[in-house]
Amino acid sequence: MSDLQRAQEIMAAAMATKAADDPEIGSLKRVLKLLDKTAKSNRTYGSNNPVAQKFSQQLFEEISTHLSNYTKLTVLVQRSALVCRDQIVYQPESDGGSESIAFKLYSDGVREVALSQGMTQEELSYFLDSLWGNNEPGAEDDDIVTRLWSxxxxxVTLVTAEEVAKASGGHEGFLVLDAGMSSESTLRELLDRERARTKSRESSTAAGAASAGAEGSRRLFKSNLIGYEVTDEEIATLAKEIDAETKRDATLYVLDMATAILASEKSSVLLTKLLGLWGSVVDSLLAQGRWTILENVLGVLHDTGAVRPDLSDEHKAQLTALFNGLGQPERLKAIESYLNRTAGADTEGLSTILLMMKPDAIQGICGLMAVLESPAHQAIVADTLLTLAKDHPESLLRGLSDRRPIYVRNLIAILVKLNNPRFLESIEKLVRYPDAQVRKEVIRAMSVFRPNGNGAKLVTFATDADESVRVAAFKLLMSGQYTAPFSLWSPIVSSEEFMERSLSERRLIYHAVRATCGDEAIPHWSQLFTEWHFANRKKKEELALLAAEAMGKLGTPAAVAALELGQKKGAAGVRQACAMALTHINKHRGKPPIAAAS
Incomplete structure (x- = not known):
């Protein structure tokens, strides 16, 4: 192992230990990570979006806490990272692209940013607007430095590349560090010290002008470049940066170059070719599941009109066609293939890509949700459809006829969240859907869209093949919010099949009848008290006992009269049940009687 490699490893370990032990560095990293999220949300959704405002509020609180503890927040700006005291405190992920905060600041000529104590929320908003531009007229072509200075x-204090270059004799990279200068010093402090030293040298030059001739001759043979000694630790740091640069994703390099060409190319022919290539870029990134890179690419393309107001109508049409084609079937197929074949697929940024698609892609997105295997992936697409299909629900309603139960349940859940009562007509057609879970979702939708009124549709579930579906319907009917004529219940409670149901289910049915029919059911129940039973005697006697219990809950004058008759003429068990029901009614007579449905 070479000395350079050993130094590199030692330096890396020391820096990692220092970062872990330094609470200020930890706090700074949290602030910058939140700043990155906030800037992205502001750029994607706009600063007035509730999500963006939530991030902005969190960022303000985090910055205020940091500044109250450490007075100042200062970072050096490198091309792909932000640095504080030799520690990388912000570095975009491999998919960060050219739209990371570090790259944006660096490309606009910022070399150091310092935030001071006392920053208000309004100043923070100005700072965020300046990072990605704002809507002020005439400010479209301004860079970050111009926007902040305005x-x-x-x-907010900045050090620009121009200031550094002036202090370094025209070479930004050759700013001289004083001997023994600590890494704790900021770039602003270095510049101030260099200016003071330059001013001192100018004074000395003016005083010694007499001897300048001979000295000037000797300087003709000396280099004008200013250098400084590089320590082993600095060599190790440089080696680490070079290694990181060589490992950087080649895709990002290509996209950076294409973005630079898009921003600067003047040839109309070359621009036409370049814009023609972006469709292939979109296809490639979709196939690889690189949603965050694609999000940045689409963000750049979306802002092209502001960056390049000189674009021709032909070029603008190319960009429009690219965005209009995001939801093409083959692209949705690429998303499906990646998600279904990739274990633990990263889905960050996927919802943003789907939300960028046009309404004509809703049908295809529904199809995507239907074929995805993971419930988590289905949920992402469902959340997207909740937004996209709000004003275009036709595809969701057509999908209800699909024979895939999981897909249909997802569609019903979306329609319920959209909360439009007119959807109920289409959902009610599924009362005989083969899957029991779908039928239960239909009952849930009924409870949302029709929380009271006519319960005839719910009564149809009384003959459902699945007991859990029947019970769900009975419990909803027992709420007392629905009405249904006894003519609908009579075939059910009079059938031989009714006798074979469990005791608990028969009790639920009788209470559902009580809640929906009221006194209409009393003649049927009264008959159970006095009729003789030659077959199924035990079960029919159970029905009489359940009828007495139901009428005791009903508590109307007609129910009292029927119970008194049963107490006189019924069998022993029936008389006892009727007596208990009458006792219950008398006990609660001081309270308002239970309302009977009319």
Missing amino acids: KNLST
């Missing part, structure tokens, strides 16, 4: 924010 606001004259007292709590």
Whole structure:
């Protein structure tokens, strides 16, 4: 192992230990990570979006806490990272692309940013607007430095590449560090010290002008470049940066170059060719499941009109066609293939891509949800459809006729969340759907869209093949919010099949009858008290006992009269049940009687 490699490993370990032990560095990393999220949400959804406002509020609270503890927040800006005291405190993920905060600041000529104590929420909003531009007229072509200086924010201080270059004799990379200069020093402090030293040298030059001739001759043979000694630790750091640069994703390099060409190319022919390539880029990123990179790419393309107001109508039409074609069937098929074949697939950014698709893609997105194997992936697509299909629900309603039960249940769940009562007509057609879970979802939808009124549709579930479906319907009918004529119940409670149901289910049915029919059911129940039973005697006697219990809950004058008759003429068990029901009614007579459905 070479000395350089050993130094690199030692330096990396020392830096990692220092970062872990330094609470200020930890706090700074949290702030910058949240800043990155906030900037992305503001750029994607707009600063007035509730999600973006939530992130902005969290960021303000985090920055305020940091500044109250450490007074100042200062970071050096590198091309692909932000650094504080030799520690990388922000570095975009491999999929960050050219739209990371570090790259954006660096490309706009910012070399150091410092936030001071006392920053208000309004100043933070100005700072966020400046990172990605704002809607002020005439400010479309301004860079970050111009936008921030125009606001004259007292709590935001910048060091620009131009300042560094001036202080370094025209070479930004050759700013001289004083001997023994600590890494704790900020770039602003270095510049101030260099200016003071330059001013001192100018004074000395003016005083010694007499001897300048001979000295000038000797300087003709000396280099004008200013250098400084590089320590082993700095070599190790440089080696680490070079290694990271060589491992950087080649795709990002290509996209960076294409973005730079898009921003600067003047040839109309070359721009036409370049814009023609972006469709292939979209296809490739979709096939690889690189949603966050694709999100950044689409963000760049979306902002092209503002960056390049000189684009021709032909070029604008190319961009429009690209966005209109995001939901093409083959692209949705690529999303499906990646998600279904990739174990533990990363889905960050997927919902944003789907939300960028046009309404004509809703049918295809429904098809995507139907074929995805993972419930988590189905949920992502369902959340997307909740937004996209709000004003275009036709595809959801057509999908209810599909024979895939999981897909149909997802569609019903979306329609229920959209909360439009007119959807109930289509959902009610599924009362005989083969899957029991779908039928239970239909009952849930009925309870949402029709929480009271006519319960005839719910009564049809009384003959459902699945007991859990029947019970769900009975419990809803027992709420007392629905009405149904006894003529609908009579074939059910009079059938031989009714006798074979469990005692608990028969009790539920009688109470559902009581809640929906009221006194209409009393003649049928009264008959159970006095008729003689030659077959199924035990079960029919159970029905009489259940009828007495139901009428005791009903408590109307007609119910009292029927119970008194049963107490006189019924069998022993029936008389006892009727007496208990009458006792219950008398006990609660001081309270308002239970309302009977009319």
